[in-house]
Amino acid sequence: MNVIAQGVGKIFTDPDADKARAFFRKKSRKMVSKVMTVKEAVEKFVHDGEYLCIGGFGANRIPAAVCHEIVRQGRKNMGFAGHTSTHDFQILCAGEVFNKLDIAYIVGLEARGLSPNARRYMESGKVEVSEWTNYSLSVRFKAAAAGVSFYPSRNIMGTDTFKMSGAKIIECPFTGTKYAAMPAIYPDVSAIHVHEADIYGNCRVRGITVSDFDVARASKHLIITCERLISNEEIRRDPSYTVIPFWCVDAVCEVPFGSYPGNMYGEYFSDEEHLREWLKVEEDPEEFKKFLDKNIYSCKDHFEYIEKNGGMHKMQMLRQKELMFIGARA
Amino acid sequence: MADYNVMELMICTAARELEDGASIVVGTGAPNAAAMLAQKTTAPNLVIMFEAGGAVPLIPEMPISVGDSRTTWKALMASGMCEIMETCCRGMVDYTFLGGAQIDMYGNLNSTRIGADHQKPKVRFPGSGGANDLASFCWRMIVMTPQDSKRFVEKVQFITTPGWLEGGDSRAKSGLPVGAGPYKIITNMAVMDFEPQSKRMRIIAINPGYSEKTVQENCGFELLKAKKIVENKPPTKHELQILREQIDPYRYVIGR
Numbered sequence: 001m002n003v004i005a006q007g008v009g010k011i012f013t014d015p016d017a018d019k020a021r022a023f024f025r026k027k028s029r030k031m032v033s034k035v036m037t038v039k040e041a042v043e044k045f046v047h048d049g050e051y052l053c054i055g056g057f058g059a060n061r062i063p064a065a066v067c068h069e070i071v072r073q074g075r076k077n078m079g080f081a082g083h084t085s086t087h088d089f090q091i092l093c094a095g096e097v098f099n100k101l102d103i104a105y106i107v108g109l110e111a112r113g114l115s116p117n118a119r120r121y122m123e124s125g126k127v128e129v130s131e132w133t134n135y136s137l138s139v140r141f142k143a144a145a146a147g148v149s150f151y152p153s154r155n156i157m158g159t160d161t162f163k164m165s166g167a168k169i170i171e172c173p174f175t176g177t178k179y180a181a182m183p184a185i186y187p188d189v190s191a192i193h194v195h196e197a198d199i200y201g202n203c204r205v206r207g208i209t210v211s212d213f214d215v216a217r218a219s220k221h222l223i224i225t226c227e228r229l230i231s232n233e234e235i236r237r238d239p240s241y242t243v244i245p246f247w248c249v250d251a252v253c254e255v256p257f258g259s260y261p262g263n264m265y266g267e268y269f270s271d272e273e274h275l276r277e278w279l280k281v282e283e284d285p286e287e288f289k290k291f292l293d294k295n296i297y298s299c300k301d302h303f304e305y306i307e308k309n310g311g312m313h314k315m316q317m318l319r320q321k322e323l324m325f326i327g328a329r330a
Numbered sequence: 331m332a333d334y335n336v337m338e339l340m341i342c343t344a345a346r347e348l349e350d351g352a353s354i355v356v357g358t359g360a361p362n363a364a365a366m367l368a369q370k371t372t373a374p375n376l377v378i379m380f381e382a383g384g385a386v387p388l389i390p391e392m393p394i395s396v397g398d399s400r401t402t403w404k405a406l407m408a409s410g411m412c413e414i415m416e417t418c419c420r421g422m423v424d425y426t427f428l429g430g431a432q433i434d435m436y437g438n439l440n441s442t443r444i445g446a447d448h449q450k451p452k453v454r455f456p457g458s459g460g461a462n463d464l465a466s467f468c469w470r471m472i473v474m475t476p477q478d479s480k481r482f483v484e485k486v487q488f489i490t491t492p493g494w495l496e497g498g499d500s501r502a503k504s505g506l507p508v509g510a511g512p513y514k515i516i517t518n519m520a521v522m523d524f525e526p527q528s529k530r531m532r533i534i535a536i537n538p539g540y541s542e543k544t545v546q547e548n549c550g551f552e553l554l555k556a557k558k559i560v561e562n563k564p565p566t567k568h569e570l571q572i573l574r575e576q577i578d579p580y581r582y583v584i585g586r
Contacts, residue, residue, distance in 0.1 A: 048366065057382045057395065114455075133457075134458070154419055162559075210383060211411045328394060
């Protein structure tokens, strides 16, 4: 196929669909219990130098417990998909977990402002970057989920985002229309937080799915954290609710309030006060170090983190915000 | 005339651009306030979507994130990134509201970096997010931004999001969908559109209290001028009441 133009950005993962097929050929299809702790899941499936993807949308339905555990266990030199990433990105920057980065959205926490520490890290020159967009990364996962090596899209052409990406412009063999060919991303490991899962990893998600349908299928290894474990009978009672099937999943960790301080659809709203504290304390590197010691390094698990930040009383208030009994900014 | 601030004026100006029955993808903050205001005034059937997957919610209060649960409150559909972006790419979304750290005379936006070294930038911004996608796909891009000559520059340091690229027919030649592009620029001082041939930014309306001279002085490139430049209408009492009491009672956006 004739390549009309190409970006100079690096492609950090191999888009080869046959190599991916060879991997997935050996991936277990056994429906066995995959229940373990977050600590065990990260020890087993997240390794230095691998490529990581985090599900959800920044501070909404994120596997916060997994992000903390990756930092706590000191993973380094990873590749990361900065796709719709906000608070998850902020946590991983705190641990300087990655040094290769596909960028769609980073550094910011949307309307809340920019993370001073994430900016310092991104302006340090320690991270090698390729530039993409939210939809570009979505279709890179979609390509991988479909078992193909690229996906054609009609964005980014003509911009510097394209020039700093690893995309290539090609011509449609049917119409002659130009497309940006987006190379598939098969992450080594991803983590997704869901509402409910059974012990085998059949998952239910309420609310928006963002790109998680494809991320789950594209990933070589997948860690699921769930608000609640439910029975396999309940999954079978109505299979139309299943968003991720067990054969994609390697670990299932029950973590109630697992998206905290992020929002969880229908369960609890984001803890805006705590997210503001993160942003504020990052302004002073010494204060931030103490904050991380308190909230990540000295915590045994997610429960301890929640206990230190208001416990059940806080969770109840966030639930009332989520259900609009009180306003989000009340 | 009611008392108002520039943020309220920009939101009201943007809201009036949206006709009833149109579709739009919006972000958080001022763009969301404008879409909500349009829905509560002149465009009750406005179809509002969010890039993370929320479609046609009855937005109960201003979302903090384009993926938070306010974007799916009593919505018609909770979908995903591909569903929304593909709806845009199919040609079914009329408007999007965007912003950026820098904008040039062709409406190209920079939200990526300041500084020459891409791997070690002087200032790193969030990047495209969904902005490049929405500007590529939605028929009409409207930019809401405060105006000064640091923001309105001759040449943006990085084209994150496409405007009319280098003007003329350069956008059509790039491969981006034909017929979509920047439509209006709404600032605290004026409203601009784009001259149809050159695709250069052009003043079409000036806000009360500003002059052509001040608008030009606060812009780093030469602005074209429409044959007839009108004075932009200030917010009405009705608009301000809805904005202040129903949409942003905590002055989260309008208090900025």
